[in-house]
Structure formats: structure tokens, C-alpha cells
Amino acid sequence: MLNKIRLLLVDDHAVVRGGYRRLLESRPDLTIVGEAATARDAFEQHRLLEPDVVVLDLGLPDMGGVELIRRLIQRDAGVRILVFTMHREPIFATQALRAGALGYVTKSSPPEVMLDAVYQVAARRQTISPDIAPELALALVNQAADPLAELSPREFEILRLLLDGCSPEEIGSRLSITAKTVQNCHYQIKAKLGVRSDIELTRAALKLGLI
Incomplete structure (x- = not known):
């Protein structure tokens, strides 16, 4: 009997999830065990379903x-996560x-890139879509010169939400x-980015390609 890779799809657009489902389930060894439109629903479904791989978008309505x-990593260090998103910026x-996350694939990638990424992440191998791999490698080399690299994931999420108003x-x-x-994180973010006001913070975010 074929051991199928069990997937949880997380995207706030039902049409997009439907497209994922058709593509992924075209492979006999892949099966969708759940779908979620919000981060909180995804968190709960992961707990209940224990999928092999979580495929998620970064732009969710309730939480980045x-x-x-x-x-997810905090609750289950072994969780395998593949990001599938429109964001091409290395940050x-x-x-x-x-x-x-183990994988990062842009939505502009060909279908076979996403399929291969699912298998790579299921095997606990890191994978990056070819269209952003060179930029990401360069960004990692120059990380010391990028103040955004100093932000923790939590600080990055707070900055994103602050910039959203x-x-x-x-x-x-x-x-x-x-x-x-x-508020304390807000202060730390400004300190790490070398700015004093929210206006300067917005200008810095624009300059760094975050908005």
C-alpha cells in the first residue's frame, strides 16, 4: 500500500486552495487532509490532523x-513547513x-517546482524556488549590512503590522x-533600524523594500 504524504493547505483564498488541491492530488502519493483560511484555524488543524507537511501563504488575515x-515550531519542533507565497523579496x-520553514516557493513558480518542493520538505530537506535563490544567497552573504536581518521573526511580524496601520x-x-x-518591541525595532520616529521607520521600510 502506498504511503501518502499528508498535507495541510493554508491560504485565505478558497479558489487558490482549490488550485493547490487539484495540482497536489494529481500525484498519487500526495493527499490533502485539511485546509485553513486563517492562522488560528491552521494552528488548530495542525494539532488535530498532524499532517506531514504544512503548505502556507505568508499573507493571512489574522496573523502573518x-x-x-x-x-508551529514552538509547539512541534519537527513540523515541516513549505511557504508558497507571492513575496519575492529576500527579507x-x-x-x-x-x-x-524548510521551503520557500514563489507563486510565480512553475507547478513542477511546487511539487518538487513538497517532496523535498517532506524528506526534511531545505528548498528554495530557483527564481529567488540567487537574490536570497546574495542577501544572506550581505546580511551584516541589512538592518532588517537583525530583527527576530516576532519583531518582523510586529513591524509588518505597524506598517499596515x-x-x-x-x-x-x-x-x-x-x-x-x-510598544517595547516597537522601540527595539526602531533602535535596530537606527531610526527615532515612525516617519523615519516608514522611510527605512520603503528604502529596504519592505513596503
């Missing part, structure tokens, strides 16, 4: 994908991999932390 990765890949209270609610903790 990097934070979800961090939480997103760097943060996802630092948080614990979320208040400390909103961020705290999403990340299950206090508004005071958010």
Missing part, C-alpha cells in the same frame, strides 16, 4: 505567516526560514501579547 511558523524568505492593541490581540510588549 512568519508568526504562524514560529508558533521575507530570510525571516520565514529563520522562523523554521495596526495599533499596539490590535497587534497585541492578533499575536496574543500585551500592548505594552508591542
Whole structure:
């Protein structure tokens, strides 16, 4: 009997998940055991279903994908995560991999790249889609010159939400932390990026390609 690789799909667009399902289940050794549209639902489904591989997008409505990765790894250090996202910027890949993802594939990649990445991650091998691999390698070499590389996955997620216009209270609610903790992280983020005000923080984010 064929041992199938059990997958959990996490994306907030049902049409996109449907496309993933058709592609992945075209292979006889892959099966979708669950789908989730939010990070919280994904966290719970992972606990209940214990899939072999979690395929997730970074842009989720209730919590960023990097934070979800961090939480999944915190609960289960052996979880295998493949990020499938539209974000081509190296900083997103760097943060996802630092948080614990094994694979990072862009949505502009050919179908066979995604399929191969699923098998690689299932085998606990790191994989990066070819379209961003050179940029990511260069970013890692120059990491010391990139202030964003100094941010932890949690700080990166808070910065992303701040840039989206979320208040400390909103961020705290999403990340299950206090508004005071958010404010402290906000201060640390500005210190690491070498800025003093939120206007300077936004300018720095623009310059670094985060927005």
C-alpha cells in the first residue's frame, strides 16, 4: 500500500486552495487532509490532523505567516513547513526560514517546482524556488549590512503590522501579547533600524523594500 504524504493547505483564498488541491492530488502519493483560511484555524488543524507537511501563504488575515511558523515550531519542533507565497523579496524568505520553514516557493513558480518542493520538505530537506535563490544567497552573504536581518521573526511580524496601520492593541490581540510588549518591541525595532520616529521607520521600510 502506498504511503501518502499528508498535507495541510493554508491560504485565505478558497479558489487558490482549490488550485493547490487539484495540482497536489494529481500525484498519487500526495493527499490533502485539511485546509485553513486563517492562522488560528491552521494552528488548530495542525494539532488535530498532524499532517506531514504544512503548505502556507505568508499573507493571512489574522496573523502573518512568519508568526504562524514560529508558533508551529514552538509547539512541534519537527513540523515541516513549505511557504508558497507571492513575496519575492529576500527579507521575507530570510525571516520565514529563520522562523523554521524548510521551503520557500514563489507563486510565480512553475507547478513542477511546487511539487518538487513538497517532496523535498517532506524528506526534511531545505528548498528554495530557483527564481529567488540567487537574490536570497546574495542577501544572506550581505546580511551584516541589512538592518532588517537583525530583527527576530516576532519583531518582523510586529513591524509588518505597524506598517499596515495596526495599533499596539490590535497587534497585541492578533499575536496574543500585551500592548505594552508591542510598544517595547516597537522601540527595539526602531533602535535596530537606527531610526527615532515612525516617519523615519516608514522611510527605512520603503528604502529596504519592505513596503
